[in-house]
Every structure is written in structure tokens, then in C-alpha cells.
Amino acid sequence: MTAMSRRAGCARCGAGLATDNNSGRCAPCQRAERNRVVAAPEVPATFWSHEPLRRALAERHLGRVIRAYRHHPYHGRQPLPQATVASWLGVTQAQLSRVETGPPMVHLDRLAHWARVLGIPAHILWFRLPPGRDDAPPPVAGEAGPHLLSALRCADRQIGGRNLYRAALAHITAFSPPTGQSSALPRPTLLAAATLHEMAGWMAHDSGDSATGRQHFRDALALAVDSSTHLLVGQVHGSLSHLASHDGNAAAAIAHAIEGLGVVADEEAGARVRARLFALQARGLAAAGRAAECHSTLRLAEVALGQAEASPTAWLSPFDRTSLDIETARCLLRLGDVTAALRLLDDIVTDEPTTRVRSQALARTLLVTALVGQARIEEACLVTHKTIDLTHGLGSTVVLDQLRHLALLLRSHSVHLPDVPQLLDRLRDTFRERSWMALPLPTG
Template sequence: MTELGGNLRAAREAAGVSLAAMAAMAARTHYSKALIGHLETGRRVGDSLAAELERRVIELRHLDDVVGGGDLSPLVLRELSDAQHVVRTASYGEETGRRLLVVVGELAQLAGWVASDAGQYTEAQRVYLDGVSAARDAGDHPLAGQLLSSLSYQVANVGDPADAALLARSAVKGAHGATPVARALLLERLAWASARSRDHDSTRRTLDAVDDSYDQSTDGTEEPEWVYWLDRKEIDVMAGRCLIELGDPTAAEPLLSAAIDAYNPGHAREVALYQTWLAESYARAGVVDAAQSTLTTARKTSQGINSTRLDRRITDIERLLRQP
């Protein structure tokens, strides 16, 4: 998947197709005839349909690497609704039912994530909580934790950070059986909520716990697919962001710079977001020229990306740089 983003973007641009149009085309063509038949008739379904839906969740999750939430959200929300329809109306065996509920939970996490990226915060909260119910019904406690921690991340950014920290702690505590990288992800969201709450001790303890959990992963550990993107550079980015929130931008800068240099350029939204954090680290350290230059780079990187989250970050740093 490492070349997917660059190849997809190159093909789209060569064809002169916008991201919105691409998402619309995907929405018209993604279902097989067999799946459409199941959706229309509600008849008994089995492993083949569950496998097709599981495959589709992975495709959509990786599409989020290269498509902004404003373009991707309608497609994912529709697919979530269709998967929920299958669960409600079809008949199936116990194991197939569990797999379908996990699909609903994973689609709900992705739907909430892209809706939040598009600035649709109420919708994101609704689908996150729907997903928690599906994950719990499936007995998938780490997935339920992933959904709760995703909601905590939204609340930390646009709501009360203290509420976000409570949600994030609940996510970590309830994620029984979480694998090392999955647990590291949940702890990252707790670290962020703690930093946004200006809780220095909790933030630093939790960042240490993120490192410890991530380091416990081995090549033989079977992690859930939804943590495919979490690696050392992502952990460094989060640590850098937390350090900025705690008032230590100088320590944040090398972590952010190294991670950005190593990042896949095809994942333009994330690169631009991380560039805004680097610009903030420079600005808060008083290195205004570097902050301005980095923000200019972030603006260029962000061109054509339909992401309210990214637009807000750029606006926030512009406002910061205008302050005397």
C-alpha cells in the first residue's frame, strides 16, 4: 500500500478528475452484483459477503490516506448505512453475524473520522457511538476502544479537553485484549487529551506508556488492520504536538521535522497538517521567518484537499502569526 497514494493521485490528475468526482464514481461502482442482490432482498448471507465487506472497509480506510473527508464522507456514510441494513434485515449464522458487526464498527470508526475531518462533528459523534454498540455486540473490545478514543480525539480538538481525557481513559481501560500497537494508539489519544487539558504529568506518563506498548510489538503479533498507519514517525509527531501544547516547542521541532521528512508525500493531508504543527513550533519558539516559510509550504501541500480540519489548522497558525 505504500505506493497507493502517489499512484492514485497521479492517475486522477492525469485523467483530469477531481477528488469529489472520483468519490462519486466510486460510490456508483463499488458493489458487486452479489452484494447488491443481498441488499435488495435481505436473504441469508454467509462468509463470502462478510469477506467482501471486510475487504471494502480496508479499501476505504486506505483511500482516506489520499482523499479529504469532505469528498470521502458521503461515500463512507452510505456504505455504513448499507452495512447496517444487512445486519438488520438479512439472516446469517452466529460467526457471520459477529463479522458483520465488526464491519459495522470499523465502518463507523472510519465514517466518524472522515465526517470529523469534514467538520461534521455531530454526525461524527452519532456514528462513533453507533459503532461502539456494534463493536460491543461483536465482543470486540479493542475496536470499541478505538471508536471511543476516536471520539475523544474530536472532543479534545473542538470540545472540552477534560471530557476528552475521560473518554480516552475509558477507551484504554475497556479495551481488554488490545494488542501492543492497538493499545499504543489508544494511549496516544489519551496523551493528546491530557496535553490539551494542560496536564503535564499525565501527558508525559502516557507518552512513555505509548513508547513502551509500541516496543512490545513483534513481527509475530497479529495487529488489527486499523492500526496499519501507526509507526514510529507517527508517534514522534504526536509527541511533538503534545510538547507544543505543554509549552515546549523547541523540543517538538526536531521530532516533527524528522517525521515530515520521512513521510509519504502522497499522503498530502497528513503532511500538510504536520507542517502546520512544525510552523506552530517555530512560531511559539520565536523563529517567525521559519514559521512563515513552513506555513507557506503547508498551504501549497494542502491545495486540492477537501478537509475542514486542515483548513482550520492553517487558519489557526495564520492567526497565531498575526499576533504581536
């Protein structure tokens, strides 16, 4: 890799930053921030000698300990949000707020579990940790489950599946049923297990491992069927349809979408799931060259989305206008209607800060493809540069593969336009910097 000049230091540790790093944090600090989204980070031993923490521990009040933990300068200029720490502990933000400001907790099981989640050393606690339960967090169910799933989804959109897959595996292990015993579990636990398997499938797919993703989707489908939750069954069929389209199997993509539509056809709250399934069916039809059927199915997706109310349950993934427009643009590009695709993508792509980094990145790569199709190469280069900036900390092999595709599209224009060789050099550096994404996924 070519040597890169350095500029202002990391806002957290002071290390130098590369010229194209606009995040304000070095790579190790970015990894620490990603981990904080779904699990407490590993902290140095000196962390616990911070005076507010020492005082809270001396007062034997775990709520005050948690508040001092959140406000520790190790985490940066801003304290950790209550909602983030609450998701680690398996409670709501409101519940954690009451714990921090209310009377001291006295239940040993909860004290021990939360101390382990935060990694508080046993020798500084005022109570003894029960033996033999260090790696067994309680199952996610009831009120806490949706908050954990929401935190994972939010983090996944911002930092990509590669950075979160291990965390998803840990939560799956905590409460997945033994083989053949899923029928004995409470329905909320089945739903959480199914949803986490589906999330892990998307994270594996986002990491470039479609085989592992497919197995997670199959596990999710079996658990969703056992839970008798038709909307979740339909959603998982949609995930399998997406994976089939990605792998170039149009027939399987169409079949999974149709099967999912059959499952949710009579569900009153299923309009949003039906919209997603119609869009995925249309994508398979576009890949099969069945243009008229594709357009009519996209119209069905529009109608269904127009009928959709708020998502009926936290177990379901969101599907909104932006999601449908991206699927529609994919179909239009596949059918060769570049002008219509451009109109859609121009409305989707924004330079404003976003929590949906991966969706914006995918929309931008589609936009560049359309711009190249209309020989608007300078605009395509500008959007590609912005996409590289946007995805600096994104662990997504899918997005990286799209950037590789753009490099191939732009290469033939390098002789005539001086902007292209410079962009191709930057893309090559980007591929080398992100070569860690080619490492195998963790298995536990």
C-alpha cells in the same frame, strides 16, 4: 476572488489550470478521480461504444468486459488498478484477476450485481437484470470486507473525509442492522458495520461536523460491543477521546482513553491500540496542564508501541511511529516545549511524495506553529506555502481550520517581513477556493 492566470491544461480533459494547481487535473477531473477510489464513476453513454468493450460484450465474458472497462481511455493514460475495481465488486485483487483471465462467469446473481456496480446499461447486456434490486449491494463480510475498508482508509488519508463521507454512508446502509437486531447478524458483518461507522465518524469530524461524527462513534461503539471485539471497542473509545480533545473537553478525553485502556488491558494483540489510547490520554493531560502525568503517559505509549506487532486485524486503524510522534508533538506544544516539538516534527515532515496527505499536512501545521514560536518566520512561511500545495485536493475542514490558525499567528509579523503579506493573500484565496467545505454533509 482575484483572477488567476492559466497555464498548461488538464492532462485528462484539456481545461486550463490555475497557477497554484500542481495536480495536473482540473477540479471536475479531480472529483472524478476521488470517486473512482471507492465507487465506479458515472460515465457518458459513448463510453460503452469503445471497440474493446463492444468486443468483450459480444463475447459474453464479463471478466473481459471488466478488463476493457479498466483500460478505457476515459480513465486517463493509466488503466484503473485491479485492486481498485476489485474493492468496488467486493472481491480481492487475485479473485478479479482470475475472473478476467478465466472462463466466463455463469452465475446470474453475480453477473447482475457486477453489471450494476459498473453501471453497464441493461440494453447492451446479454442477460436480463432481475427487477427490484438496483440499490441493494450485498453485505460486506468475510474476505471482501477488509479490502473495502482498506481502500476507504487509503483514500481517506489522501483526499480527506469530505470527499468520501457519502461513499461511507452508502456502504453503511448496505448492511447496517435494523434497530435492536444487531445480535442476529454474523460477527463479520457486525465488525464491518462498526468499522464503517467509526470511519464515517472520522470523515464527518474531518468535514467540520463533530456532532455527526460523535453519533457515528456512538453507533460504532454499540456495534463493537455487540460483536464482543474488545480491541475495536477500545479503538472507538480512542476516537471519542480524540473528538473530546478537539472540542476542548480534556476531562472527557482522559476518561474515554482510560475506559478504552480498561477494555484492552488483557488483550494479547492489543499493544498498538494501547499505545494509541495512552497517547490520547496524554493529550488530554496536556490540555489539563498536568505536565508530569502527560510525560509519564507518553512513555507508556512508547513502551506499548515497542511491543506492537503487525496490526492483528483489518478492522483496526493503523497507529505507527509517525502517529505517535504527531500526538507527542501536540502534547509538547500544549505544554510549551517548542524546542522538543520541533525536533520531532523536523523528522516527520518530508517533501517526498506521500500517501498520507492529511497526516503530513497536520504535521506541517504543527511545525509552522513551533517555528513561529521561535520567531523563525521565513521558514514558517515556506512550510505554509508547501502545505497549501500539498493539500490542493484535500477535503479536510480540520486542515483548513489549521491553516486559518496559521494565518492568525502570522498576521502580526506582516509589517516587518515582506514574505508574510504575500502568504496571507494566498491563504485568503485558498479559503475562498475551499469554501465548498462549509456546505452541510450529505445525509444519504
